[in-house]
Amino acid sequence: MTNPATSPAGRALIVSISDDLVHGQDDGGAAALVTELLTEAGFVVDGALAVPSEAVDIRSALNTGVIGGVDLLVTVGGTGVTPRDVTPDVTDEVIDRKLPGITEAVRWSGMTAGVVDAVVSRGVVGVSGSTLIANIAGSRAAIRDGLATLIPLARYVIEELSDPAVE
Template sequence: MSDAGSTVPGSTAISGDTVEEGQSLDVRLAGDPGQVDPADVVAADAAAREFVARHEQAAHRPQGEEIGRALVVVVDDEAAHGEDQRLLGPLVGELLAEAGFHVDAAVVVSGDEVEIRNALNTAVIGGVDLVVSVGGVGVGARDVTPEATEPLLDRRLRGIEEAIRSSGLAAGATDGGLSRGLAGISGQTLVVNLANSRAAVRDGMATAAPLAKYVIESISEF
């Protein structure tokens, strides 16, 4: 049986369960000590410190600290849905703030595919961490938010999409449950489509916000 401090040839060993402030990590490179480049030791120590700091950051984030920047895009389609969706922008902003996001703005666009895509793309280019769109995810002729969103996404996050739909149906928010809304990553930004009723917004945000935190933290690691 090997000693606790032994290493496999060619591997790097990091000893110690915890690292106190000002204390160096014990990094040992296996093999012939005469062939170890001191620069490799320094690099390994730095990499280990970065790993520990990155993965402890989320666990030790003070309560109320902002997670990132967010922007709301409200697709205004009063004629089709009979509800002034401009009123939903402040609601989404309030829920985002409660979840720990700084809301840059809530913008209103028409139910036009190009206009929706431009608004989403502008937010992505602007470097926000999360974009939440509201409206245009149903089955009507003017419901084109998913079509506007999909070309911008580098990766679909179907788990978030299905979680929002499932929770919407369970909560009785029919439009949320039947939503065609998408969720995915565009560059370094998470994009989420929600339906346009207050019930769907509240339920969708309750479901999406915790998942959004995890996604944003994961994106920021790379």
């Protein structure tokens, strides 16, 4: 197996979940920030989708990434505690295998950095087919901190999933 820190990272899709976004309001640069950080880490970002906080729309966006064969799908937003925050619930329905260690690493990193929305996030990380799906809270601080933790772990998981010797 090659070193995940030096091998190509893969293809990524960003899904922003927010009712405000689909009604034309600005996301505060969240999708652009995720794109920038993933690109700096060597990912090719196929695009960024904005969907409302509706289960059917989130599920469709997740399936678009999985069926499209992206290696990493990062959702931003919809991970909190309000009734409209359904991203983790829908992600649970789509993933085949949860990766709770990565989920907790992202949450712990947020806690040590004092990023409140990262700490109270109900976000999950898991694999659907050969796609790693990760839910990140929507603030810029949560995005920066979450991706700093997620990216090296994602590279490792993607390498594992793409290794033909691993069945």
